[in-house]
Amino acid sequence: MENHTQTTRQEDVTSNPAPLGLMGFGMTTVLLNIHNAGIFELGSMILAMGIFYGGLAQVIAGIMEWKKGNTFGTTAFTSYGFFWLTLVGLITLPKMGLSAAPEKLAMVAYLIMWGIFTAALFIGTLKLNRALQFVFASLTLLFFLLALADYTESVAIKHIAGYVGIACGFSAIYAALAQVLNEVYGKTIAPIGPMKK
Template sequence: MASINSTVSNDSYSKPIPIHDEELKIHKTCSIAGPGNEFVIIGDNKYYRHELMQAFGGTFTSGLTPYPKRQIANAPALGLFATHMNIFVLGLIFAGATGGSIPNAAVGLFIFVGGLLQFLAGVWCMVGGNTLGATAFTSYGAFWLSFGAIFIPGFGIGAAYADDPEQLNQGIGLISVGWAIFTTMLLACLFKSTLSFFWTVLTLDLTIILLAAGFLSGSPKVMKAGGIMGVINAFAGWFETYAGIATKQNSYLVPKEIPLPDLSRKSKK
């Protein structure tokens, strides 16, 4: 008889649940045990099936994940709102809704909502043990802070390129290439997530790629395409935000996530 540490319920955390080796069914992604296959074993921990939650974009989780032990608020919902509010405004700007200029009010949004608020959401994800959320939100929060700084005269960035504004566009384009690579890396971690979650990060990646190409090429059409994709991404991100805050207790409309197919499973001959 083997004993594996278990997180089974609010009343019995850390109680070991014995299992019989002959009951164990080995799978590539996890192990299933119990007479009725009611246990799921992930690593050295054993859980009841009902204590595992599927990948869920509203909490920035990918794949089967145990319910968190810490009773804290859903910080990823805040981070998703913050970044996609900025992307919505920036998308409208590049799509031509403001004639191509960045309003001063948007700069404050970049700094305090997409930057500070999202960075704090990432820190709260660290406290909650959400590595993916912490990495994404603190990184993108820092991006929005640095992007907003470009348009604040006190930083002197715009003045440094006053004689050659095209060089500023080239610089932003190169920076955007780096962020596109980073976003693609995050996207690769979501193949076991949900359809809407994957779509949100995919459209974000496409937005950054198009804007990077637009800044580097100087093509207004490519920039406009990037802006339109940004608006599409904003609505995808807001869906995930709503999914993260809507519950059966506060809403009659609770989104149902569609998990992506498990490509690691192969049919047995």
């Protein structure tokens, strides 16, 4: 008796979660780095963005990328979503009396670890597109500049990092909105660069 095995491939009709993750990352990054550039103080606006848009929205986007089988997107969005939540925790836990504020070297180590992680993901973007390459390259530079600013306690370096962060955040916003507009119009309205084979 012959055994016929039939496989069925289900078409993926879910939407692209990357613009949500990139917007959550980009807008929150711009706002925090306007503060780092010395333009306004750190307050509840940045903390709320860090919890809800930079944090939870990116985690949701990461879970959606997992559903689509995108390991890079899952790792990036989920990790940076929790980065924002940990950053808010580092700021608020000491103020709530739940923990001591981190030592200078602890924050330097924190930022360096995120810089190393981001540099590794940047290598992954070399197989993706130009827009993401810029986002991850500038983000890597941002983490190392922030670590250097904390280590040296240099206001000037922190301000430079702030402007790098603003550029990084806006590049992520561009990458997000380009994908949305290109999909809506069914053609390239805003180029993001070729995908590598």
